[in-house]
Amino acid sequence: MQAETTTRGAVSDLAYPPRKPSRLAQIARELGKNKHYYILMSPYMIIFFLFTVIPVVFSLGLSFFYFNMLEFPRFVGWENYARLFLNDDVFMIALKNTFMFAVITGPISYFACFLFAWIINELSPKVRAVMTLIFYAPSISGNVFFIWLIVFSGDSYGYLNGILIKYGFMLEPIQWLTNEQYILTIVIIVQLWLSLGTSFLAFIAGLQTIDKSLIEAGTVDGIKNRWQELWFITLPSMRPQLMFGAVLQITGAFAVADISIALAGFPSVNYAAHTVVTHLMDFGTIRFEMGYASAIATVLFGLMIGTNMLTQKLLRKIGE
Structure with a gap:
């Protein structure tokens, strides 16, 4: 039963x-x-x-409405985006400048952050602390724009003009910050100088947390030099820090505005240093066309998301 x-x-x-x-x-x-x-x-x-x-x-x-902060929002559909890409010539200049700025400063500053962090990590603790402070200091300096304004001053008292005139490279000073031929290059140089910021500290921290036993095991498994150690052990162990640094560098490269405004003015000569963010500020905080400014912000957000996804895909291949 x-x-x-x-x-x-x-x-x-x-x-x-x-x-x-x-x-x-x-x-x-x-x-x-x-x-x-x-x-x-x-x-x-x-x-x-x-x-x-x-x-x-x-x-x-x-971004699908017309809104000027005074009237009730009025639905316009895709009109803001059509105006942005078909009728706004200044936005196309800003988009070109932003892409050029991001393509140059993003990868260079990212690799520079990791390279300097990797080199400094090999130093003794006291020297490492001093060098970290020296490299990180420019990104937190409050007078950085004032210093570069003196360097690129358009009169003969500017440091760069003074040196070039003194050694006979030219006879008259150059108006560096009002000549559209040089403005974007100067902004890129200053941004690269400021790029050793939070990403640099994140890479230093990531290098400090690598398990030393992995390096010993890699030596046993056949790793013969530091480059193989870097590719197969160091970089895979630092994926979270690498991703964090990539997000910061992408954001910083696409969201540049303060440096451009401080050095070249707002707007710059013939929009030579105009970026998507300065265009957004123009329509959002000066003209108060909030719907159009939201469309600009949405395009910028999409660019950042797409670049971030591409970077994630590339970082997954590290160590393969």
Whole structure:
């Protein structure tokens, strides 16, 4: 009798298997299990959603409206984007300058950050601390624009003009910051000088956390030089820091504005140093065409997301 009951129970289990919990039930169980962590994270998440996620979504929706801060928003569909790409010649200049700026400063500053971090990491702790401060200081200096304005001053008292005149390279000073031939190059140089910022510190931290036993194991497995060690051990172990640095460099390269305004003015001569962000500031904070400014911001956001996805795909190939 007992065997028959057991057999019927087994057949019943096979006929009616236990239901798999729904996705909502799994999420609820996960929240209940780790509720203390989510409570600790909640202040940051609330601020992040209020001041980052919601404004981005609101800006995306507003890009389909005409809104001048005085009248009620009026739906115009794709008109803002059509005007942006078909009728706004200044935006096309800004887009070209931004791409040129990003293509040059992004990769160079990224590799420079890692190269200097890798070299400095090999030094003794005290020397490493001093060198880290020296390389990081320009990115937090408050008078950096003032210094470069003196260097590229258009009179004979400017450092660059004074040196070139003194050694006979030219007879008259050059107006570096009002000549469209030189403006963008100067902005790129200054940005590269400022690029050793948070990414540089992240790479230093990542190099410090690499497990030394991996290097010893790699030596046993046949790694013969530092370049192989770098490719197969160091870089794969630093993927989180590499991704963090890439996001910062991409954002900094596409969002350049302060340097351009401080050095070349707003707007610059013939828009020679005009970028997407300065174009956004023009329509958002001066003309108050908020719908059009939102369209510019959405295009910039899409460029950053696309570049970020491409960078992630490239970083996954490290160490393969």
